[in-house]
Amino acid sequence: MSAQTLVNSLADSARVASRTLSIATGAERKAALQTIADAIESRSTEILAANEKDMEAGRTSGLNSSLLDRLLLTPERITAIAGGARQVSELPDPLGNTLRKSTLSNGIQLEQISVPFGVIGMVYEARPNVTVDAAVILLMSGNAALLRGSSSAVHSNEVLVQVMRDALASTTISADVIQLVPSDDRETVKALLNARGKVDLVIPRGSAALIRMVVDESTVPTIETGAGVCHVYIDEFADLSKALPIIINSKVQRPSVCNAAETILLHSAVANDFGPVALKALHEAGVVLHCDDASLAIAKSVGIPASLATAENFCTEYGTLEINVAIVESVDAASAHIAKFGTQHTEAIISENDHNVKRFIALADCAAVMVNTSTRFTDGEQMGFGAEIGISNQKLHARGPMGLEAMTTTTWIVTGNGQIRS
Amino acid sequence: MSAQTLVNSLADSARVASRTLSIATGAERKAALQTIADAIESRSTEILAANEKDMEAGRTSGLNSSLLDRLLLTPERITAIAGGARQVSELPDPLGNTLRKSTLSNGIQLEQISVPFGVIGMVYEARPNVTVDAAVILLMSGNAALLRGSSSAVHSNEVLVQVMRDALASTTISADVIQLVPSDDRETVKALLNARGKVDLVIPRGSAALIRMVVDESTVPTIETGAGVCHVYIDEFADLSKALPIIINSKVQRPSVCNAAETILLHSAVANDFGPVALKALHEAGVVLHCDDASLAIAKSVGIPASLATAENFCTEYGTLEINVAIVESVDAASAHIAKFGTQHTEAIISENDHNVKRFIALADCAAVMVNTSTRFTDGEQMGFGAEIGISNQKLHARGPMGLEAMTTTTWIVTGNGQIRS
Numbered sequence: 061m062s063a064q065t066l067v068n069s070l071a072d073s074a075r076v077a078s079r080t081l082s083i084a085t086g087a088e089r090k091a092a093l094q095t096i097a098d099a100i101e102s103r104s105t106e107i108l109a110a111n112e113k114d115m116e117a118g119r120t121s122g123l124n125s126s127l128l129d130r131l132l133l134t135p136e137r138i139t140a141i142a143g144g145a146r147q148v149s150e151l152p153d154p155l156g157n158t159l160r161k162s163t164l165s166n167g168i169q170l171e172q173i174s175v176p177f178g179v180i181g182m183v184y185e186a187r188p189n190v191t192v193d194a195a196v197i198l199l200m201s202g203n204a205a206l207l208r209g210s211s212s213a214v215h216s217n218e219v220l221v222q223v224m225r226d227a228l229a230s231t232t233i234s235a236d237v238i239q240l241v242p243s244d245d246r247e248t249v250k251a252l253l254n255a256r257g258k259v260d261l262v263i264p265r266g267s268a269a270l271i272r273m274v275v276d277e278s279t280v281p282t283i284e285t286g287a288g289v290c291h292v293y294i295d296e297f298a299d300l301s302k303a304l305p306i307i308i309n310s311k312v313q314r315p316s317v318c319n320a321a322e323t324i325l326l327h328s329a330v331a332n333d334f335g336p337v338a339l340k341a342l343h344e345a346g347v348v349l350h351c352d353d354a355s356l357a358i359a360k361s362v363g364i365p366a367s368l369a370t371a372e373n374f375c376t377e378y379g380t381l382e383i384n385v386a387i388v389e390s391v392d393a394a395s396a397h398i399a400k401f402g403t404q405h406t407e408a409i410i411s412e413n414d415h416n417v418k419r420f421i422a423l424a425d426c427a428a429v430m431v432n433t434s435t436r437f438t439d440g441e442q443m444g445f446g447a448e449i450g451i452s453n454q455k456l457h458a459r460g461p462m463g464l465e466a467m468t469t470t471t472w473i474v475t476g477n478g479q480i481r482s
Numbered sequence: 483m484s485a486q487t488l489v490n491s492l493a494d495s496a497r498v499a500s501r502t503l504s505i506a507t508g509a510e511r512k513a514a515l516q517t518i519a520d521a522i523e524s525r526s527t528e529i530l531a532a533n534e535k536d537m538e539a540g541r542t543s544g545l546n547s548s549l550l551d552r553l554l555l556t557p558e559r560i561t562a563i564a565g566g567a568r569q570v571s572e573l574p575d576p577l578g579n580t581l582r583k584s585t586l587s588n589g590i591q592l593e594q595i596s597v598p599f600g601v602i603g604m605v606y607e608a609r610p611n612v613t614v615d616a617a618v619i620l621l622m623s624g625n626a627a628l629l630r631g632s633s634s635a636v637h638s639n640e641v642l643v644q645v646m647r648d649a650l651a652s653t654t655i656s657a658d659v660i661q662l663v664p665s666d667d668r669e670t671v672k673a674l675l676n677a678r679g680k681v682d683l684v685i686p687r688g689s690a691a692l693i694r695m696v697v698d699e700s701t702v703p704t705i706e707t708g709a710g711v712c713h714v715y716i717d718e719f720a721d722l723s724k725a726l727p728i729i730i731n732s733k734v735q736r737p738s739v740c741n742a743a744e745t746i747l748l749h750s751a752v753a754n755d756f757g758p759v760a761l762k763a764l765h766e767a768g769v770v771l772h773c774d775d776a777s778l779a780i781a782k783s784v785g786i787p788a789s790l791a792t793a794e795n796f797c798t799e800y801g802t803l804e805i806n807v808a809i810v811e812s813v814d815a816a817s818a819h820i821a822k823f824g825t826q827h828t829e830a831i832i833s834e835n836d837h838n839v840k841r842f843i844a845l846a847d848c849a850a851v852m853v854n855t856s857t858r859f860t861d862g863e864q865m866g867f868g869a870e871i872g873i874s875n876q877k878l879h880a881r882g883p884m885g886l887e888a889m890t891t892t893t894w895i896v897t898g899n900g901q902i903r904s
Contacts (some may be wrong), residue, residue, distance in 0.1 A: 075821075443896075459891055
């Protein structure tokens with residue numbers, strides 16, 4: 061069977077099964093998630109045994125310790141996975157909500173309500189917890205899930221999906237709403253991306269190479285989750301006592317993630333006084349500095365090591381303790397720098413001046429603008445969504461952290477009493 | 483210059499110009515639209531002269547009368563185009579609206595607001611009025627417009643764009659927010675679809691072949707506007723006095739458009755009594771009937787000509803006075819037929835039974851569900867949007883008629899007082 065035939069057939073059975081989700085009540089979906097959470101905990105021995113097979117294969121094939129850690133399941137991590145499913149089950153039902161409502165002059169009632177997409181494909185990498193996290197978010201939002209994880213996690217994913225499907229057997233929801241797409245063949249990813257008309261949406265989570273393949277090859281609509289080259293702009297009207305901790309937090313607290321800062325833009329009016337303080341603090345926190353001419357002069361004047369930043373530096377998502385620094389003359393100049401080098405993820409302004417804050421917001425063109433706070437807050441859990449299926453780095457449909465609501469679409473319910481169009 | 487280089491350069495200047503739109507107030511955008519409307523009227527002689535060149539070329543190249551009519555501008559049509567621009571200028575500002583707002587426990591204020599996409603490409607066919615309609619909707623929603631019309635309308639489009647750009651010269655908004663993409667080279671469409679990172683969104687309006695090319699080739703996000711195979715289901719609990727006019731209106735009032743009905747599904751409980759009445763009325767309205775076995779027997783029993791419907795018939799968007807008829811045993815059977823053959827555009831149920839209506843809605847999976855009313859109401863103007871840039875036939879971002887709001891995306895404004903993430 062070709063990968064396309066296989067994926068089409070999984071999608072077809074997911075589609076049929078998704079109808080049991082369309083007619084399930086919110087209470088039934090909630091109960092299904094709780095049943096899944098219970099099953100994951102009660103079958104943890106089985107899950108851990110499968111995970112050990114993946115770990116062993118990973119060690120044999122020489123996966124590095126960071127990847128092995130991402131692959132690892134422990135009793136604590138299993139408890140956390142089940143807890144996550146219970147947490148999602150407690151969130152407000154994202155389906156059937158009225159988004160707009162009106163009565164037309166001809167008496168027709170218009171109502172726009174939230175409804176599921178239908179069948180959603182996820183393509184993701186090593187961590188097996190994503191298998192459950194994604195499945196429960198999709199199930200709670202009324203969607204069937206086609207899960208294409210990493211081959212390195214195949215045993216863990218197989219058991220986790222089996223446990224979830226078995227749990228659904230005792231509910232009104234068909235087990236076929238959760239399907240594992242085989243990961244032994246790279247072609248299954250392409251097949252998922254080309255199952256147009258059978259899969260409503262594909263969400264890739266992973267490397268830039270994966271995202272690029274999705275963009276180039278997909279005929280199915282996708283939501284890109286992407287890179288973050290985030291900036292912190294220190295305005296001339298910044299409260300500098302806020303600026304320093306925000307700079308350090310944005311860069312240092314977890315440099316490997318997409319909402320970490322990669323570039324500091326200092327207004328020239330604060331550069332001479334605050335520049336040395338900021339550069340020194342970054343250096344002392346172990347951050348390697350890449351500076352434009354003006355900030356390089358400041359670094360040199362206080363004896364802090366720094367190299368001259370190139371255009372490539374300004375485009376780079378380091379993911380490590382490295383940062384770019386540039387001096388700018390205005391909010392507009394900061395915004396122009398961001399427009400040139402940013403990735404429309406998260407941009408921060410530190411300023412006490414309302415006019416400058418508003419102008420920065422108007423010109424920012426990104427998923428989240430941080431005003432006097434850390435870039436690290438662009439995060440579904442931090443923003444109170446309760447769960448996050450990824451951070452959208454595109455403008456279509458959903459922008460920024462995506463929770464349950466982002467996994468719904470809408471339909472118009474147009475109710476008449478026999479009206480016809482003249 | 484290659485088509486890609488050309489389109490990239492237009493997109494770059496549109497991007498720079500779009501910043502004048504980002505910082506323009508709603509009042510400034512509104513005034514710009516009114517200035518454009520005035521200019522279109524005051525320069526109508528010039529516009530009509532350019533249109534006559536297109537008409538002449540069209541006649542020479544043997545365009546059929548329907549295409550020539552679509553291409554034609556008249557003083558009345560120019561007045562209508564200007565009136566449309568004024569109407570859009572009067573609509574509520576779609577930008578800067580607060581969609582969600584909350585305060586987190588750490589004191590951070592979250593606000594999700596509507597913002598422009600930035601640069602939007604439109605690919606469309608013959609009618610030159612779309613050049614203005616699209617430009618003003620995009621401008622009012624804060625977006626720069628890259629307009630790629632048909633080569634058959636090139637003279638009309640060139641003058642219309644020039645008139646709009648000249649009008650903007652007296653405003654705070656840069657003329658470069660409206661750009662005509664040359665239509666003399668088919669490659670400019672592909673270039674637009676591949677201007678990833680330079681164009682935020684492309685909306686194709688036109689033939690199935692154009693839509694398919696967009697789906698296959700685009701690396702830029704797109705919103706598909708597509709085909710409508712719409713159904714009218716007559717439930718066993720239908721008020722048959724409503725059913726007949728709705729069936730006739732859905733099929734006959736304007737058969738060429740995407741929200742016209744292509745298939746009638748009759749519940750078996752009403753088939754014997756109402757079937758003959760409905761088939762006779764359709765036949766008398768000049769509609770050619772394609773019937774399944776059961777409805778064919780009904781047609782024969784009352785001497786109405788009909789052919790046996792094939793699966794291909796049930797998939798066809800006729801665009802003409804032809805219709806399919808099938809008898810079904812339940813709401814679920816009607817929904818299954820729709821799931822198999824529909825295009826997720828508009829589906830109607832005629833029923834006085836709440837349970838059946840709700841189940842039909844839950845299983846419909848389409849942009850608009852009509853309850854006891856005509857499929858022809860899936861239309862931005864009819865639904866009170868005031869303007870429509872197209873009807874989305876996809877689930878991502880916007881579904882159904884798209885007005886100003888659909889041309890916006892969102893950003894999160896996260897306002898703190900120095901908070902950092904622990």
